[in-house]
Amino acid sequence: MKRRLFLSVLVCATIAVPLALSSAAVARTYTVGVTPGTHEQVMEFVKPRLAQKGIDIKIVSFSDYVLPNQAVNDGDLDMNSFQHQPYLDNQVRDRGFKLVSVGTNFVEPMGVYSTKVKSLSALKMGDAVAIPNDPTNGGRALLLLQKYGLISLAKGVGLGAGVVDIVANPKKLKIVELDAAQLPRSLPDVTLAAINTNYALEANLVPTRDAIVIEAADSPYANIFVVHAKNKDADWVRAIVATYQTPEVRAFILKTFKGAVAPAF
Numbered sequence: 114m115k116r117r118l119f120l121s122v123l124v125c126a127t128i129a130v131p132l133a134l135s136s137a138a139v140a141r142t143y144t145v146g147v148t149p150g151t152h153e154q155v156m157e158f159v160k161p162r163l164a165q166k167g168i169d170i171k172i173v174s175f176s177d178y179v180l181p182n183q184a185v186n187d188g189d190l191d192m193n194s195f196q197h198q199p200y201l202d203n204q205v206r207d208r209g210f211k212l213v214s215v216g217t218n219f220v221e222p223m224g225v226y227s228t229k230v231k232s233l234s235a236l237k238m239g240d241a242v243a244i245p246n247d248p249t250n251g252g253r254a255l256l257l258l259q260k261y262g263l264i265s266l267a268k269g270v271g272l273g274a275g276v277v278d279i280v281a282n283p284k285k286l287k288i289v290e291l292d293a294a295q296l297p298r299s300l301p302d303v304t305l306a307a308i309n310t311n312y313a314l315e316a317n318l319v320p321t322r323d324a325i326v327i328e329a330a331d332s333p334y335a336n337i338f339v340v341h342a343k344n345k346d347a348d349w350v351r352a353i354v355a356t357y358q359t360p361e362v363r364a365f366i367l368k369t370f371k372g373a374v375a376p377a378f
Contacts, residue, residue, distance in 0.1 A: 142169045143349055146181035146193035149174050150311040151221060151374055152336070156194060158365050159357050168352055176294050178247055185341055186210040192353065194218060195311075197334040199272045200249040213345050214337040216354040217377040219366055221310030222332055223253055224324030225261075228300045233261055233325060239285050240304035246290035248273060253334060254307035255279070255288075261326050272333070310373055320373045335377035 147153045156172050163170055173190065175181045182204050184190040192215075196204075204210055230236060242263075244254035252274040258264050265281035266274050276288050291299055296308045297316030310320055320327050328334075338357075340350055356362075358378040366376050 142171050143191040144171045146173050146190045148195040148311050150315040152195050163356050192340050194338050197336050203249050211342045212339050213342045215350050216338045217335045220332050220335045220375045220377050222328035224320040224327040225307050227305050229304050241287040241289050243289045243291050243299045243303045243306040245293040
């Protein structure tokens with residue numbers, strides 16, 4: 114009788130341990146890296162909606178575009194939300210990151226801003242134009258400058274265009290490459306600056322009000338959620354993306370950013 118009772122207790126204890134581990138796994142906090150401004154604001158809006166589903170997230174803000182990918186690749190972050198697919202592709206190719214996209218969130222059209230001129234026609238010979246210094250956003254800025262006739266790029270360079278690909282520069286503009294986060298602060302020192310919308314909004318620049326020219330709404334630079342490849346099919350990943358891609362969040366984006374940011378879901 115004592116032996117049967119002992120075995121019964123042992124079996125119950127064996128079953129209880131996996132249940133406790135499972136509960137702990139569900140209760141863990143997932144860290145999500147963002148850049149300040151748009152990405153951080155929307156994720157803060159999503160956070161309590163995830164909590165209602167039993168998913169707790171910690172939002173970590175980064176002031177640059179390099180560290181969030183390194184952190185996900187190293188396991189210090191579970192997910193990030195700040196970049197578009199061309200940027201991720203470049204990072205994976207150059208740094209060997211094992212990162213993948215698991216969904217889209219919104220498009221932030223890049224704009225060209227100035228505190229010195231009100232139109233591109235007012236540009237003078239030799240004026241300075243600041244663009245992001247990372248390859249994909251720098252190429253994005255150069256394509257925008259080409260679209261409005263300020264420069265011409267070599268044929269076939271595509272989204273990866275660089276300053277070396279400029280084949281015509283009628284006004285001999287000085288292209289200044291700066292960290293993307295520094296571009297709003299560069300405006301007093303340059304004539305034009307091509308600025309990513311998240312950093313523009315952070316500097317109280319509203320694309321639909323302040324940009325001299327802006328990318329079209331069909332820009333190929335939709336921002337994405339990124340995780341380590343090993344987590345791409347995880348339930349928590351699906352839950353975060355699904356909670357984000359809802360009509361409620363879409364309405365929040367449209368209302369909050371007044372057309373400067375377009376939902377991509």
